[in-house]
Structures are given as C-alpha cells and as structure tokens.
Amino acid sequence: GGPERPRVSVIGTGYLGATHAACMAELGFEVLGLDIDPAKIEALTRGELPFHEPGLPELLLKHVQSGRLRFTTSYEEVGAWADVHFIGVGTPQKPGETAADLRFVDAAVTSLAEHITQDALIVGKSTVPVGTAARLRDLLAETRATAGLDGTVELAWNPEFLREGYAVKDTLTPDRLVVGVESAHAEALLRQVYAKSLTEGTPWIATDFATAELVKVAANAFLATKISFINAFSEITETVGGDIGTLADAIGHDPRIGRRFLNAGAGFGGGCLPKDIRALQARVSELGLDRTMRFLAEMDDINLRRRDRVVDLAVQVLSHHRDGIARSAGDTASPVPSPATVEVLNGTKVALLGVTFKPHSDDVRDSPALDVANRLFTAGADVAVYDPQGNANAARRFPRLGYVDSLEKALVGADLIILLTEWDEFRQMDPEYVGRLVDQKLLIDGRNVLAPRPWQDAGFTHAALGHRF
Numbered sequence: 001g002g003p004e005r006p007r008v009s010v011i012g013t014g015y016l017g018a019t020h021a022a023c024m025a026e027l028g029f030e031v032l033g034l035d036i037d038p039a040k041i042e043a044l045t046r047g048e049l050p051f052h053e054p055g056l057p058e059l060l061l062k063h064v065q066s067g068r069l070r071f072t073t074s075y076e077e078v079g080a081w082a083d084v085h086f087i088g089v090g091t092p093q094k095p096g097e098t099a100a101d102l103r104f105v106d107a108a109v110t111s112l113a114e115h116i117t118q119d120a121l122i123v124g125k126s127t128v129p130v131g132t133a134a135r136l137r138d139l140l141a142e143t144r145a146t147a148g149l150d151g152t153v154e155l156a157w158n159p160e161f162l163r164e165g166y167a168v169k170d171t172l173t174p175d176r177l178v179v180g181v182e183s184a185h186a187e188a189l190l191r192q193v194y195a196k197s198l199t200e201g202t203p204w205i206a207t208d209f210a211t212a213e214l215v216k217v218a219a220n221a222f223l224a225t226k227i228s229f230i231n232a233f234s235e236i237t238e239t240v241g242g243d244i245g246t247l248a249d250a251i252g253h254d255p256r257i258g259r260r261f262l263n264a265g266a267g268f269g270g271g272c273l274p275k276d277i278r279a280l281q282a283r284v285s286e287l288g289l290d291r292t293m294r295f296l297a298e299m300d301d302i303n304l305r306r307r308d309r310v311v312d313l314a315v316q317v318l319s320h321h322r323d324g325i326a327r328s329a330g331d332t333a334s335p336v337p338s339p340a341t342v343e344v345l346n347g348t349k350v351a352l353l354g355v356t357f358k359p360h361s362d363d364v365r366d367s368p369a370l371d372v373a374n375r376l377f378t379a380g381a382d383v384a385v386y387d388p389q390g391n392a393n394a395a396r397r398f399p400r401l402g403y404v405d406s407l408e409k410a411l412v413g414a415d416l417i418i419l420l421t422e423w424d425e426f427r428q429m430d431p432e433y434v435g436r437l438v439d440q441k442l443l444i445d446g447r448n449v450l451a452p453r454p455w456q457d458a459g460f461t462h463a464a465l466g467h468r469f
C-alpha cells in the first residue's frame, strides 16, 4: 500500500537522525530532515556534518547537492509534505536519575500530530522504555481529535541497531529489521521503505509494540553483559594470573558464546549502553519487577570499577618503578583522589592515548578514557591527551586537561603511557621509536591491543587490564 514512493521525513538530526536521513536519500527517497536547533539545520543545509562518522559526510553532501535531501526547522513544512515520519530524537538519562527522559519523543509526536495534514505513518526509532509506543499512539490520537484533524495517522516502532563508526553500513545493510506495528497497512508501508534491504535477504521481524521496544534494550543489555562478564574475569586474572585474551579466545570458539564483545579493557561507555541498562532497570522497577534486572546493576558496577582499576594500576606501575614496590592506590572509586594516588601521581607526566568511548568516533559521552584522564588530572598528574578525533569534544567537557594535536607530542617526555581507546594509530606504534621519545618506559594497555613482547624487548614495563601486575 501507500503512495508510489513515499516521501520521508526524519525528526531529530543528531547521530541517529542525520544518519537515517542521509541513508534514506541514498536509498532513493526524497527526504526532509527536521531539527529544532537552527544551528544544526544551517550546517546540514550547507552539507556539513556536526560530528565525526566515517562515510557520512560524503553521503550528506552528495544528496544535499542533488536536492534529494533537505532540512528544515518547520513542523508545518514536514507535516504537509511527508508520508512517513521517522523519529530519531534523543532519550537521554534524566539528570540525577536513572530513567530515560522522554520529553523530546513526546514533543516530536505532539508536534507531528498537530501539523500532519494527510494520511501518514509516524515511525519511532528512538530507544524508549517498554510501553512508550502504546502511550504515544494514544497521545497521537488524542492530539488529532482535540485539534479536529482528519486523515489517518498511525504509529509504528522500528528500533535502530547502528553502531557509531559503522553507522552508514549498519543503516544501509542492517543485520535485521524489527518493526512493531498495529496494522497491515503500516507493515506494508515499512516493507516498501526497506524494500532494498529485504531483497538482499535481511531478516524482517514484524511484531507488536512491546516486543519491538524490548528487542532494542535486550540487545544492548546483552552486549553490556558480555563486556562486563569478561571484565569480571579480568578481576580474577589480575589477582591470580592468567591471560584474559586467551580465555576470551578459548570460550569464544564455542559458537554459542562467540568471541565478539569479549574484549577485556576499560569497559563500555558512549551514549547508549550505559544509559540503556540504567533506563531498563528503572522501567522494570516501575513495573514492580524489582529483582528482574538487578544483575544489570552489577554489570554497571563491574564496568565502572574498570576505571578505578586503571588509576590503581597507574599508581602501582609508577610506585614500582620508583622504589621497587607496587603500592596500591587504596580507594580509587571516590571522586576525591586518595592520598596515595596524589603522592604518586602528582607531577607525573602521563601520555593519555585516546579519549573517545571507542575508535572511529569523536564521541566522548560517558567515555571511560575521559573519566580516567580527569581523575589522573585531579590527582595532580600532568596529563597530555591525544585522540585522533575526540580532543575538541573532550576539551569542551574538561577544558583544564592538557590536549596535544599529535601522538608524538603526547609521548615526548612522558613518564607513563596509558592507552585507553584502541585507535589504529596506537595499535601500530613502534616500541623502539616510542622508547626514544619518552622519559620513562612505562606502559599501561587499557584495551589489550598491544602485544607485550615487543614492548618488553624495547625495555618497557608493560601492564594491562586483565593481567596481574
């Protein structure tokens, strides 16, 4: 069903929305992107992407220039023009709470409801607590009835599974498409929109609202659990010895387990995994299921303890180098550094490699690396931060850290190197060369990506998360 080739709008031009809009244009649709932030709309209209994402700037420019992709701040324009409206606005953690803040999704649905002048389908893509789509369907109907508007406007829910750094690929060739629908018409229209993926054999899962909402949070909670699971074993191997990488490889050979997302290190961060597991717990408690997702609180704690561990390891490595005894920093979880931490770190020059929450991104939201950088700085360390993409965003958040614009500048004169984001530039470092730049040959690998042997051969003390020091 539906019109010949539906016209598509995308509400919210942040990470998800901008990617979705450009990819819909790439799939051949005429697309209108909307954001309430005029600065964003001006930049996008000039074909400029306000964040880093490989491959996306090219796609944006191509379709802005062809005229297939346009941007606006006007709900009136969008409501009169498009047949399918995707909502890709943020659902951040409420300040001081664990629950998700739904005001942007609510505002998008209300604004669309008031301005749509023809039959249309609204498709939510944002990550939301279960029950939200049903509530929004009612809100939509009420708003239209109150305003006395005609036309059939339906709601569907279509969660997004894209990863930062691979957003274009994940959107154009998704692993699966999940749609929560309440009518055959909505499903048919979405099939039409995603026809290209379907001809390529992408699994199509049409289900109800609740399932569609839950699939998204279940996927992220499972991924977070995998990471915390291997990091919990890191706490064991750090104590008794053993090799966490070999352990992950060995269990990963069992296809029921799988090797991916078992990389031990500084843990997960970003705009999704941490907030999604917290929002899920909050929602499930609201439903009266207090114990159901309690294990996720444990996953969250294990994850955050990795950051404490990096600080502790820095103190151990430095004190061991100074006087032959690996001293513990004591309690590193507190925002106030312990006296032992300050004593050892004060004045130490740290080359901090990586501040983004993962490579191929400039995103520093909830970044383990940036958190550690700030803690070392608070303890008096002289921190030289270098990230191939993340310095500007990090400097906005923590302006007092030292930022340098090359790897070499970070390394020159360093007392300790700490790698916290596994960019290729860091993986490829030559130990001999690095050894000539630094003052002290001390290295902490916070992502388990540097083979110990070549660094040890070059005279380095090599310490890593998941390994006994």
Ligand code: UGA
Residues within 6 Å of the ligand: 127, 160, 161, 162, 163, 164, 165, 220, 223, 227, 260, 261, 262, 263, 264, 265, 266, 267, 268, 269, 270, 271, 272, 273, 357, 358
């Ligand atoms: C995550 C999910 O992977 C996407 O499927 C989902 O669509 C997205 O959230 C979202 O909800 O929007 P993303 O936040 O881009 O994607 O990042 P991931 O690639 O999942 O990495 C998350 C964090 O886990 C990073 O900090 C990474 O360094 C860490 N990680 C990942 C590990 O510590 N170990 C691993 O083995 C894998």
